[in-house]
Amino acid sequence: MSLPTPDCDLPRYSPSAPVPDYSFEPTCGERILERTPRSVRPTPESTFVKSVGKTTVVLHNQEENAAIPTYGRTATISGSVLFDSDDRTCEVVLKIRGKLETTSSEGGAKTTTLVDNKHILWSDHQKNEQCPSQICFSVRLPSTFRDGGEDRALPPSYLVELLNAPVLFVRSGYSLQILITRRRSQKVNFLNKTKRVVIPFEYLPRTRPNRPIVTPLCFFSGVKSTPEEWHQTITPMKTPASAKLGSIFTQVRAWLL
Template sequence: MSTLCPPSYSPSSASPSYSAVLRPEEVCLTRTARAHHHRATRVLVLDHESKSCPFSAAFLHQHDECEVPTYGRGDAVDGYIALHNTTGVVSVAVKLIGQTQLSTGSGGKHTFPFLQYNFELWHQETAESAAPDHLDFVLPLPTHIDDNGVERLLPSSSRTMFSGPYAIVEYAFKITVSTRGLGGVFKKSHSLSTPITYVHRSHPPQASLGRDESFLSTLKVAPEEWMLLETTVPQASSTSTSPLSCTVALPASRIFTMPQPIPFHIQLTGSPDVLRQFLPSSGAAHVVRSSSTLDHDDRIHRSGLSSLRPRSLSPPTRSPSSSSHRIQHSHTLSAPSTPYTHLHTLPAFQPTASQTSSPFSSPLASPGLLSPDSLHSASSSRSSSPLPLPEDDVDAMLQVGLHRRVTLSVFGDRAWMVKKLAPEATLELTQCEPDAGWLAWSGTIVPSSDSWSPASRIGGLNINDYISLEVLRAKRGRMSRGVQPHSYAIPVKLVTDPFPDSTVVTSLDEHELSGLGLVF
């Protein structure tokens, strides 16, 4: 039987060479994100003031700036327990606790435990030998928890205070060692506990727009990078002019990194007479600086989870090569209080039909209208503290801010608080065509990262962040012609980390566009 030979093939060409370095005729359109993982090596040591406590503990892989054990998404609480005397030890157990404490200030208080892990590291009855000198523990933190049948992300540690009302999300780690007492009959328990901090770390799904990139320079080459939202500014019933139409342009994802600046663009269209109220008497372009300064609250509030003050002792005998630091904390959780401006009965967002039908690229709530009281309290009315005006007076002005709304629900009582997350927003009048029926401003919001934690929702606590746009009457003692106060809220998400590699989307000049075959 004859054997068929396979057909002959011509030699294949060599594979092309690849390089991360661009040639002169090449343009980088996008870059693959590469996360950089840095394993912290600091050790936090926890021990007791009393010499009678038979053990101490160490928490591994902590960063230099941490005063208490701190963890992020997907981390594990890991460390070891050093037993100073193993004689008579019956059991060693650890417990991880997570809970919220809520109060509306009217008597309703609620403690909601949403996380509780109990784990026995060693027990005399199940052990084949005496208790060891050291016991390791590793407790992975879940990424999601069950909230009355609803799956939610594990909330970040936070502390919100305002006079009487407060909202606290806190975690604690407790170690209990049981020993035999007198005669070996009675048990005696020794416990150490410490607050721990959890921060849900995340980053935007794409690189942010460059700080120096204007709206128009990027809109042509990357229109998908912007989201356009519209709202109508109501007019007085006595005026016959058509309402003002306001268009707000924000980065499409509405996900921003603290404290990186947030660019925005605003355009007003309407009657020339109404638009001129937003211009100084000279008609020249000017810069309007917002009055949204941060208020500070230095009140001290107690936490429900207690902890023991550690003593200045040497670390446990098994000391890793990394540096160690003794945990310094008080008997109450020492998270800083956050300055919240006011408290109100809860109003609901009321988006119009056109607003609710707008397409959004992220699973955030739809923008909606806000009552004027949604951003300012009666105790700090605008009449007693007028907004700063430009050198040439104007009748009406825009104000853009970044706010956090904390909603509390305790036994049927509901309240909410608002905090300003941006100390100042600047609007620059970039295009002035009132006779043509439109004006345009550009600007940036620079958030403050002080005492900040990611927004979360658990039990009766709901924390939301949003950008607010307000149309205000800037003249005192004179009613602006037709312009009515108007507030508009755009929900956003604030995250902890920048896009990996800190890649920034930049615009391309005409030469680069011609090389890509793009024509505008």
């Protein structure tokens, strides 16, 4: 069975014009309604140093003269461990630990594990060589913890004592631990000695947006300000016909965590 031949041929098509080059700067006849810069906070450039005996831990990206290290939401903990290397060192481990402790007159004491991450920085089982005198590391903090089968936001460092309330004591704390394991004897492998360097740190996630909402003056109602920080919804409201009012809109803005 053959198909019928059309009475006329299809029109000829010419190639489309190329897409104009994009530029973030306005061209002739254009203007910027609103510009939202990236909300990037400056990263501190100082270091935090703690020495215990012949072992030194250096943490980067800290404020100058900080008493203890401070990290924000999903921050990267980077630094290095320096110590006198010898052929008896068999393992170097980094642990990040966090716990929430509550004590109340009704429920008693309770401890919840927030973070318990272990990272092996060096091991003679992985590398058949002598441990170096400097080991660098870089690990990221989690943003949530598991509680009752649900993921919840990691709470900030906190300490409060409420003597006149049912909850008497609440504390959430975090620490960085460096564990250096050395053999006591080259002939007996199970006689090991572990040295521990503990560094408490503050976990302070941002609790407010970087910038407030900019009230639009001459912009369109559909233009969304600071889109990377705020969720904006505009909904029309129902009004009775007898009110003889124009269109009424409600605008809801919520900060994006």
